[in-house]
Amino acid sequence: MPEGTFCNRTPIQTEKALKRLLEDTGGKAYYQEMKALEVDRDLLWGTIQKTLKSRLRTWLGICAHCGMCADSCFLYRISKRDPRQVPAYKIQSTLGEIVRRKGNVDNAFMHMAMETAWAKCTCCNRCGLYCPHGIDMGVMFGYLRGLLYQQGFVPWELKIGAGMHRVYRAQMDVTDKDFVETFEWMVEEYEEDYPGLTVPVDKQEADILYTVNAREVKHYPEDLAEAAILFHLAGEDWTVPSSGWEQTSLAMFAGDWEACKLQVQSVYGAMERLKPKRMVGTECGHAHRATVVEGPYWAGRPDGRPPVRSIHYVEWLAEALRTGKLRIDPEKRIRVPVTIQDSCNYIRNHGLKEITREIISHIVAPGYFREMSPNREHNYCCGGGGGFNGIGLYRPQRNQALITKRDQLLATGAEMVIAPCHNCWDAIRDLVEEFHVPIKWSFLKPLLIKMVQVPEHLRPENS
Amino acid sequence: MFQQILFATSATPACDPAARVAFNLARRYGGRLALLHVLGVPTRGFSQEVVDIRTGQKVQADEDYLACVREEITQYYAKQMESAPGAAIDIRLGYPHREILRKARDERPDLIVMGGTTEDPSNSAYKKVMVSSTFHRVAKAAFCPVLAVGRSAASFWGGGFSNIVFATDFSKAANAAFDFCLEVAGSLDGELHLFHALDIGTPQTGVLIDQDAIEKRLREARQRIRGLYVPRMGEFKKYSIEVWEGIPYIEIVKFAREKQADLIIMAHQSQALDAENAKLGSNMEQVIVRASCPVLSVSRPPKAQ
Numbered sequence: 001m002p003e004g005t006f007c008n009r010t011p012i013q014t015e016k017a018l019k020r021l022l023e024d025t026g027g028k029a030y031y032q033e034m035k036a037l038e039v040d041r042d043l044l045w046g047t048i049q050k051t052l053k054s055r056l057r058t059w060l061g062i063c064a065h066c067g068m069c070a071d072s073c074f075l076y077r078i079s080k081r082d083p084r085q086v087p088a089y090k091i092q093s094t095l096g097e098i099v100r101r102k103g104n105v106d107n108a109f110m111h112m113a114m115e116t117a118w119a120k121c122t123c124c125n126r127c128g129l130y131c132p133h134g135i136d137m138g139v140m141f142g143y144l145r146g147l148l149y150q151q152g153f154v155p156w157e158l159k160i161g162a163g164m165h166r167v168y169r170a171q172m173d174v175t176d177k178d179f180v181e182t183f184e185w186m187v188e189e190y191e192e193d194y195p196g197l198t199v200p201v202d203k204q205e206a207d208i209l210y211t212v213n214a215r216e217v218k219h220y221p222e223d224l225a226e227a228a229i230l231f232h233l234a235g236e237d238w239t240v241p242s243s244g245w246e247q248t249s250l251a252m253f254a255g256d257w258e259a260c261k262l263q264v265q266s267v268y269g270a271m272e273r274l275k276p277k278r279m280v281g282t283e284c285g286h287a288h289r290a291t292v293v294e295g296p297y298w299a300g301r302p303d304g305r306p307p308v309r310s311i312h313y314v315e316w317l318a319e320a321l322r323t324g325k326l327r328i329d330p331e332k333r334i335r336v337p338v339t340i341q342d343s344c345n346y347i348r349n350h351g352l353k354e355i356t357r358e359i360i361s362h363i364v365a366p367g368y369f370r371e372m373s374p375n376r377e378h379n380y381c382c383g384g385g386g387g388f389n390g391i392g393l394y395r396p397q398r399n400q401a402l403i404t405k406r407d408q409l410l411a412t413g414a415e416m417v418i419a420p421c422h423n424c425w426d427a428i429r430d431l432v433e434e435f436h437v438p439i440k441w442s443f444l445k446p447l448l449i450k451m452v453q454v455p456e457h458l459r460p461e462n463s
Numbered sequence: 464m465f466q467q468i469l470f471a472t473s474a475t476p477a478c479d480p481a482a483r484v485a486f487n488l489a490r491r492y493g494g495r496l497a498l499l500h501v502l503g504v505p506t507r508g509f510s511q512e513v514v515d516i517r518t519g520q521k522v523q524a525d526e527d528y529l530a531c532v533r534e535e536i537t538q539y540y541a542k543q544m545e546s547a548p549g550a551a552i553d554i555r556l557g558y559p560h561r562e563i564l565r566k567a568r569d570e571r572p573d574l575i576v577m578g579g580t581t582e583d584p585s586n587s588a589y590k591k592v593m594v595s596s597t598f599h600r601v602a603k604a605a606f607c608p609v610l611a612v613g614r615s616a617a618s619f620w621g622g623g624f625s626n627i628v629f630a631t632d633f634s635k636a637a638n639a640a641f642d643f644c645l646e647v648a649g650s651l652d653g654e655l656h657l658f659h660a661l662d663i664g665t666p667q668t669g670v671l672i673d674q675d676a677i678e679k680r681l682r683e684a685r686q687r688i689r690g691l692y693v694p695r696m697g698e699f700k701k702y703s704i705e706v707w708e709g710i711p712y713i714e715i716v717k718f719a720r721e722k723q724a725d726l727i728i729m730a731h732q733s734q735a736l737d738a739e740n741a742k743l744g745s746n747m748e749q750v751i752v753r754a755s756c757p758v759l760s761v762s763r764p765p766k767a768q
Contacts, residue, residue: 022525025527025528221561
């Protein structure tokens with residue numbers, strides 16, 4: 001049963017193994033080896049018997065093949081309505097077939113299943129909203145990804161991403177030390193402008209425990225500074241954990257269930273150690289899903305909830321604006337046509353649609369907000385969700401997938417789109433580049449910084 | 464005073480004037496020069512792909528590619544490197560301003576030297592990262608002075624003579640800039656011109672100040688310079704004081720030209736996080752683009768080591 005040096009069924013467990021895999025540029029050898037990777041059928045069928053529970057079994061069985069899910073899928077709509085892009089077909093021809101064959105599938109089948117799972121579904125869960133039976137293909141693809149990962153049929157970047165979580169407990173090679181140092185560095189840069197600005201690390205029993213996305217630490221730490229400034233101006237009692245600060249989970253995209261659990265346990269560990277009143281996560285959709293929505297189940301928490309109440313950044317921000325902790329200078333509100341991207345992971349899947357509109361009512365001058373069509377829970381995926389953004393092998397498909405969002409954005413006539421989600425932000429940036437769309441895109445924090453009123457006692461001396 | 468110089472370069476002709484100044488300075492002060500090239504902007508989420516800043520190509524930034532870029536930069540500066548023993552080349556991935564600041568934080572240089580403008584504004588990768596102005600962001604946050612060399616016709620500071628224009632706006636940052644200014648002027652045995660440009664607006668913007676008021680403010684500004692800076696100069700006597708009225712950046716550039724300045728020192732005083740907007744109104748940006756000599760920005764006192 002040959003396994004490759006790079007492409008195999010063994011998860012990345014060490015930094016050395018991670019670096020070695022990274023050295024295989026673009027996964028060239030990895031994908032070559034994958035062509036010869038045999039399927040461990042006993043393992044596959046054994047896993048299915050142990051993990052395919054009643055909900056998924058029922059969903060597979062009751063699908064009436066009615067096709068109502070077809071038009072709900074943006075990938076179907078942009079593929080000239082290719083029947084092979086109908087969600088029901090996609091899951092029945094992959095997971096359904098594996099189950100029907102009792103795991104008796106070959107390498108070519110697994111290649112097809114891998115492409116379907118990662119390049120034909122972003123796990124946006126929109127189809128589940130339109131299925132008369134409530135069958136959610138996104139959830140089932142999440143499960144299928146787990147089976148594929150276990151067999152070694154996973155895109156190169158996601159094997160690396162899951163490995164990062166295993167080695168660093170972060171989606172990138174950012175250590176706990178890097179995180180704390182970077183946050184302190186950002187405070188140093190801005191403390192002159194915001195006297196008294198600090199980053200309280202490992203404070204016990206703070207009102208807020210703040211968790212982030214490692215990319216902020218690695219590539220745009222201004223985001224950390226902006227978060228600190230807004231907590232500071234709002235007068236919050238907040239802290240960051242010296243470990244367990246990474247809220248995201250590429251392991252979830254990869255289907256690496258064990259790493260999912262390891263990652264979320266590190267965040268929950270921080271909650272249990274520091275006992276904050278609640279956790280606030282950064283502007284990231286999948287991080288919220290991983291830590292707040294799905295994480296409790298990965299960690300085996302009986303109540304299905306994180307150890308402390310955990311909210312998305314938009315919830316904190318709406319509350320801060322509602323209660324007057326943050327006040328907006330009315331003159332500085334946005335005065336260009338602007339729209340908002342509803343992130344699948346916390347709008348469709350966690351019901352925060354009115355929260356983001358509440359924020360809009362504070363930060364956009366009347367008459368400038370434009371809704372996308374469709375919107376709220378009916379909004380389409382940005383085109384890069386579920387890991388699609390980062391997979392080189394499926395780049396052409398991903399770029400094609402951006403068309404829906406491009407057209408939605410253009411139809412609004414907006415000059416700016418607010419995207420409080422890393423994945424959406426990335427996808428929109430890429431579609432601007434790919435299709436030369438004249439639109440600006442932004443997280444909420446930098447916009448807030450521009451318009452929030454600084455209380456007199458927090459202003460620098462010479463201002 | 465410049466034992467460690469960080470030269471952030473795109474390794475393209477756009478940075479040639481800056482390179483000449485950086486290498487000259489290193490030679491003159493016997494300083495160690497560290498070249499930093501930020502190769503690519505991370506793209507596509509968590510992928511390993513980056514956009515190469517110079518070529519605009521999407522590349523996999525693996526060891527081979529980094530080695531190849533390093534070789535290219537070594538070749539590009541081969542001749543100048545001969546005169547700068549110990550000069551090191553560092554290549555990093557990320558957003559240019561952030562990586563320059565990260566490197567500066569790691570190595571605490573005495574000075575950062577940068578090219579003022581990019582060669583090809585239509586280059587998409589540059590556009591992405593430069594839209595908020597790398598220089599502006601670095602100058603705002605750096606704990607050491609940042610020298611921008613914007614024009615190829617620039618005078619090359621580091622030669623045998625020196626006329627320094629200190630353009631003050633009387634801000635807190637200008638205080639830190641003045642301390643540094645004195646240090647430079649003293650070490651170069653140069654002549655120091657203390658200058659303030661009084662912003663009188665234009666009739667087009669609806670601002671029209673009568674001449675008596677202008678002259679009163681000119682007198683006040685001269686007094687202010689005398690009160691603020693002259694007492695701090697001690698024995699240093701080779702200075703002049705001048706206040707002109709007009710559009711500040713134009714007056715600074717004209718004054719520097721008249722004095723045949725080799726260097727303009729200004730305070731970087733924007734507190735705005737929003738670099739893009741701050742940039743539009745920034746006198747410094749305009750001076751860098753227009754002046755025929757390098758412009759040195761100081762935003763705060765050097766951080767205690």
